[in-house]
Amino acid sequence: MFSGKAGLRALLLLLALATLALMLYFGPERAPAPEVPDTLSAEEALAAADAFYKSRPIYERPHPYTPIPEGLPDLRAETCGACHAEIYREWQVSTHRRAWLDDVQFMEELSKSRGEHNPPDAEPHDVSWLCVNCHTPLVNQLEKLVVGLENDDISKPIYVENPVFDPELQLDAITCATCHVRDGVVLGPRGDSPAAPHPVAKGDHLMSEENCVRCHQAEALFPEQTLGCFFTTGQEWEGSAFADQGQHCQDCHMPQTERQIVRGYDVPKRTTRHHWFGGSLIPKKPDYEEEIAPLRQIFGSGATLELLPAQAPACSEGPCPRARVVITNSQAGHRFPTGDPERHADVVARVFDARGQELARQEMRIGAIFEWWPEIKIKSDNRLMPGQSHEMALSWPAQDEAVRVELRADKYRMHQEAYDYHELEGKVERGRTFHSSTWEVSPEGQVRLEVVEDDRGRRHTLAPASEPAVPSPAPAE
Structure with missing residues (x-):
């Protein structure tokens, strides 16, 4: 037939x-x-x-x-x-x-x-x-x-x-x-x-x-x-x-x-x-860092970080809440981070006294946590929706002098465990730092930015000095 x-x-x-x-x-x-x-x-x-x-x-x-x-x-x-x-x-x-x-x-x-x-x-x-x-x-x-x-x-x-x-x-x-x-x-x-x-x-x-x-x-x-x-x-x-x-x-x-x-x-x-399609701007390979770097000034990171005075009533004794780190999805029209389920961002705040001794350290991971075996379950998801913020309280013992607070935020495409399992060291760029800043907090709780470095450049104010120039990145050979 x-x-x-x-x-x-x-x-x-x-x-x-x-x-x-x-x-x-x-x-x-x-x-x-x-x-x-x-x-x-x-x-x-x-x-x-x-x-x-x-x-x-x-x-x-x-x-x-x-x-x-x-x-x-x-x-x-x-x-x-x-x-x-x-x-x-x-x-x-x-x-x-x-x-x-x-x-x-x-x-x-x-x-x-x-x-x-x-x-x-x-x-x-x-x-x-x-x-x-x-x-x-x-x-x-x-x-x-x-x-x-x-x-x-x-x-x-x-x-x-x-x-x-x-x-x-x-x-x-x-x-x-x-x-x-x-x-x-x-x-x-x-x-x-x-x-x-x-x-x-x-x-x-x-x-x-x-x-x-x-x-x-x-x-x-x-x-x-x-x-x-x-x-x-x-x-x-x-x-x-x-x-x-x-x-x-x-x-x-x-x-x-x-x-x-x-x-x-x-x-x-x-x-x-333009057809750059800026996303996380983590280069796929270490060799591509040079071609990707100029694009960061154009697209930014989606999220911004700021140190603000604590909202809790002031206290004079013990490790009291004296400042707070505010992380905001200020630019992205989707969650921060988004995409692959292993995408996440790590925020670390460290407090130092006038002699450089660390007084306190606080960390936050922003991302979704999955259980993959024997059954797939989402255990938690604190990724930021557009305009949403997370706060991280900082406490340290009272000081007679101002303290220094250092903030650092890194975004990652995958967890360290998966990176090691697939033996990707030197082959894949797992993540990158998208924010680092130094602040001074007086004994009275006043907060002052000293310097910030992020995708918009290095400066002494959170606002970019001007609109970034549009570069013409050359592709890596």
Whole structure:
């Protein structure tokens, strides 16, 4: 009945219809996988994969296959950069560009998700297909495509070879085409460039959160695999005043600028956006520190720290509350920190007397704490919502002279235990200091800032002296 190429196509059509019917009956997360023929043409493989991915939540899907726009040789960022040179240079230092092989932490997690650390006699286990779609988001970047699951088990994907796999494009990670190419058309915020050497159209998604939350809102729990995804940045933004005021991700992470967006063409300057995509600005590798550092003055750290007098009544004896450290999520339109569930910030305050002897020390960790085994549970979460503050009281014995208070705050991408377990010392930058300051507190409780150094620079006031100049960071070789 299903012999020859025409028969395979007929079978494929029935497969797609069966998948849709099962989705309607069971729901997209419960539909069992249909049988897939052993040999598929390129067209059939893409169609089978497309039918499967459409049955899954959006964060489990790659962007659908797109042909190369007419007039372009390929979809690679370097090709785009031949005309869009400034944007290309900005993208080269972005976390998006570093999201594949340059992300050593992710590579270790990916290896684990493929079961490569399991004993040789262990049952096959591979959940990596869930993860790669956010780090190499285009179907064109995936070496293999998933067309079904054995027994609806997410750890047993049914793969087919990807007939449109571009290994060079895969190295670009989150690249220009991720956001700007659909169905062989280059999308822009205006779509009105008649001189472009390729087809263009307007992409309304480029200026909305829709373009970001596909990956930055990936929340799911798979109890049977003891696996969870806890990327809730989109939901955090949605519940903030930023969303109420119509401020989107791009307003902070892609600062506006006036410039020509292409070279070699007679086009006017226009309002466009930088493509650095500032986030935590912790370099993926120690070698990338030099290229990342200039961006910190532009984006800042999201959170600010300040030492204020204690609110408790003054006391003269014993270690009384004499000052308080206030940590505020003053800039981020989502939690501080956000993203990976291991992201956290450590704040340390130390009090010294006039002779340099430490009188007191207080610490606070800001982050979510999970229990991962034998069952995934969130034990606590004190991350700061936009505008929210935490306070840390400081107490020390009464002094006849002023004391010195030193504050330091560091943000981290992962816990020390995971860092050591994966042997990432020297390969991955675990964190960075984003605030250090020195204060003087008089015996009467008056507080005075001496010096502060943070992402906005070194100064003697908490307010930046002026708006930071926009640098042109050069990508590391």
